[in-house]
Amino acid sequence: MGELLSVREVGKTYTGAKGQQVTALADVDLDVAEGEVVALIGPSGCGKSTLLRMIAGLDGAFDGELTWTKPPRPGKDIGFVFQEPALLPWRSVERNVSLGLEALRDNSSEARQRVRDLLELVGLADFAQCFPKELSGGMRQRAAIARALAYDPRILLMDEPFGALDAITRDRLHDDLLRIWEATRKTIILVTHSVEEATYLADRVAVMSARPGRIKAVHHVPLDRDRDPSTRRLPQFAEFAGMLRQELE
Amino acid sequence: MRSASLGALSLLAGVGLWWLVAVVFAIPAYRLPTPGAVASHALALAGEGALTLHIQQTLAEVVQGVLLGSTLGVVVAVVFVRMPVAERLLMPVIVVAQVTPKISIAPLIVLWLGLGIGSKIALIALVSFYPVLVNMVTRLRSMPQGVEDLVRLLRLGPLARLVKIDLPYALPAVALGLRLGVLAGVTAAVIGEFIGAEAGLGYLERQAAENDDIRLVMISLGMLCLVAWVLYAVVGLVERRVNDRFGGQSA
Ligand SMILES: Nc1ncnc2c1ncn2[C@@H]1O[C@H](COP(=O)(O)OP(=O)(O)OP(=O)(O)O)[C@@H](O)[C@H]1O
Ligand SMILES: [Mg+2]
Numbered sequence: 001m002g003e004l005l006s007v008r009e010v011g012k013t014y015t016g017a018k019g020q021q022v023t024a025l026a027d028v029d030l031d032v033a034e035g036e037v038v039a040l041i042g043p044s045g046c047g048k049s050t051l052l053r054m055i056a057g058l059d060g061a062f063d064g065e066l067t068w069t070k071p072p073r074p075g076k077d078i079g080f081v082f083q084e085p086a087l088l089p090w091r092s093v094e095r096n097v098s099l100g101l102e103a104l105r106d107n108s109s110e111a112r113q114r115v116r117d118l119l120e121l122v123g124l125a126d127f128a129q130c131f132p133k134e135l136s137g138g139m140r141q142r143a144a145i146a147r148a149l150a151y152d153p154r155i156l157l158m159d160e161p162f163g164a165l166d167a168i169t170r171d172r173l174h175d176d177l178l179r180i181w182e183a184t185r186k187t188i189i190l191v192t193h194s195v196e197e198a199t200y201l202a203d204r205v206a207v208m209s210a211r212p213g214r215i216k217a218v219h220h221v222p223l224d225r226d227r228d229p230s231t232r233r234l235p236q237f238a239e240f241a242g243m244l245r246q247e248l249e
Numbered sequence: 250m251r252s253a254s255l256g257a258l259s260l261l262a263g264v265g266l267w268w269l270v271a272v273v274f275a276i277p278a279y280r281l282p283t284p285g286a287v288a289s290h291a292l293a294l295a296g297e298g299a300l301t302l303h304i305q306q307t308l309a310e311v312v313q314g315v316l317l318g319s320t321l322g323v324v325v326a327v328v329f330v331r332m333p334v335a336e337r338l339l340m341p342v343i344v345v346a347q348v349t350p351k352i353s354i355a356p357l358i359v360l361w362l363g364l365g366i367g368s369k370i371a372l373i374a375l376v377s378f379y380p381v382l383v384n385m386v387t388r389l390r391s392m393p394q395g396v397e398d399l400v401r402l403l404r405l406g407p408l409a410r411l412v413k414i415d416l417p418y419a420l421p422a423v424a425l426g427l428r429l430g431v432l433a434g435v436t437a438a439v440i441g442e443f444i445g446a447e448a449g450l451g452y453l454e455r456q457a458a459e460n461d462d463i464r465l466v467m468i469s470l471g472m473l474c475l476v477a478w479v480l481y482a483v484v485g486l487v488e489r490r491v492n493d494r495f496g497g498q499s500a
Contacts, residue, residue: 058398075404086395090417090495102413103403131494 003069004034004155004187005055010064011212012050024050026212028064035185039198041244042208042216048191049083050213052157055189056080072155075103079148081161083191085140087132093143094119094128100151111150118146121176123169138165145173149180156188162197171229174200178227195244199237200227207247217247282464290464291471300472306448307438307476310366314373315434319427321374322381326419327411329382330389347379352440359445369441369449376437377430381423388422389415420495424488431484435477450476 007030014022025047032038040048053059054066056078072078079100087096094115101111119125122142124135132140141164148156162170178201181188192198198205202221209216222236231237264284270276271283278286294300329336346354355372362368396418400410442451450473457465 053398056398056402058401075402078402080398080402082395082398084393084395086393086399088396088414088417090420099399099413100403103405103409 002034003031004036005030005032005069006065006067007031007051007055008065008067010051010054010062010066012047012054012059012062023212025062026214028213028215030206030215030218032187032189034070034187036204037181037188037190037202039202039205040189040191040208041193041195041198041205041248042213043210043248044193046208046210047213048208049159052080052159052189052191056157072153075100076151077154079151079153079156081141081145081148081156081158083159083163085132085137085144087140087143087147089132092129092131093124093135096132096143097146097150099147104151106151114152115146115150118149121180122146122173138169141165142169142173152184154186156186158188158190160191160193163193170197175229177201195241195248196232198244199223199241200232205244207244219244279461279463282467287464287467287471291468294465294468300453300468303448303450303453303469304472304476306366306452307435307442307450307473308480310369310438310441310449311373311431311434311476311480313366314370314438315377315427315430317370318374318377318434319381319423319430322378322426322430323385323416323419323423325378326382326385326389327415329386330415331407336386343379343382346375351376351437355437355440355444359441364445364447369438369446372441373434373437376433377427380429380433381426384422384426384429385419388419392418417495420491421488424484424491428481428484428488431480432477435473435480439473 007028010025010028011023012025014024016022028047028051030038040051042048050059054062057072057074058080087093088099091099097118098111098115101107101115116125116128119128122145124139124142124146127135127139132143135143141161145158145161148158162173165173174197177188180186188201190198190201199221203225204218204220206218207216208214219240222240223231223234267281268284271281282290291300325339329340351372354375358372358375359368362371392414396414400414405413438449439451439454442449443455446452450469454466454469454473457463457469
């Protein structure tokens, strides 16, 4: 796996409404290899969303350097699942999911089939013509996941994508994400609060600390890449998750 | 529909009171005609078709003026949000035009554009432009960060962004501005017709007042009330539809 992205000494200072300075990130170093799944965990407010938005190119005002070996093509290569679903209320679920394809002017039949497959994958096939307000919070989040995948981006950035879901749906989507990853080897950076989620999905886990946000440690997950629900019962799984939990405290 | 029947009831009560006052205090008909006298006169006039022209005129003025004003409001709002410099340059002028009493601007517009429909349309456009502009600018400025991010992530071009995101997102604000604009528009129409016109309900009312025809004054007034109410109700209905589909935050 070749290097894809290197984050060097990145810092971010917000100026608050009253002019006070908030250092959201300081001296963040992180390397991401092509095809790797990296989880970012850390306490609320430690700058996870800030870092992810920088990587996506949504926030250019920061210190330090972000270097890509193969820069993502704008509008094509990055799929982003935002912390809030941010669906457009006037578009049906299907038309929300296909927004990225519309932006690329891709209305091929493969693209349409892809949207249907993704809706099937996230369990919203029967709700394709519904509007967001007719969906539950978890269903909206699943629609947002499908939207991020619709144009088949090489890199998938996910900001707490499974936070609003019930345990069963969450576990199912974890396995779906693993399957998608196996089939496509996308590079995935996943922000999460759950040490189990990080352990189950990631190759490496970056643990962040708050105020100012820094990367405290990066751990390799000591598990085989072939994972399935039985993986959760392995002693190494519990051990690693326990170690992460301690590190967060 | 309880509220509708309640409204009708209170309206009826009002008319009843009017009747009672006119009869009990024996007020002369040139001061306060009874509702019956006004109604029968209105029916007679309507039978001759003497009211149709004026109702049509006022309606045409308000509809065209509000359409022109709100279209301008939408265009200017988009320009302001995309180019804040334009807002800083033009907003002071717009605010001055808005705080100046319309009744004092009306004679100028009538002098410039004449007694015909043009001057009324201009005046109505002037008053209905502002609520659409202000509401739309506010709404566009409060677009959720997630939607903003999505637009940038997908690299939507300026036109695609306008059509796919900005306009649909702003529709509820446009509808609200339109409802306020219609109310202001009817008032502006009457002002314009008072100042100088050849037709319209305001013109009719003014003529009637000059001829001491209190029944016709009341009829014109009632018709104006009806026209305003119908327009307001129609726009309100549209607004509810729009809010249903386009409203709410992007959840
Ligand atoms: N637009 C902004 N203006 C000012 N401060 C901001 C802004 N966005 C974020 N911050 C600050 O930056 C810090 C990091 O925010 P960020 O949203 O990245 O945290 P997070 O790790 O994603 O938290 P959470 O887990 O709660 O989502 C916070 O302290 C927050 O107050
Ligand atoms: Mg966050």
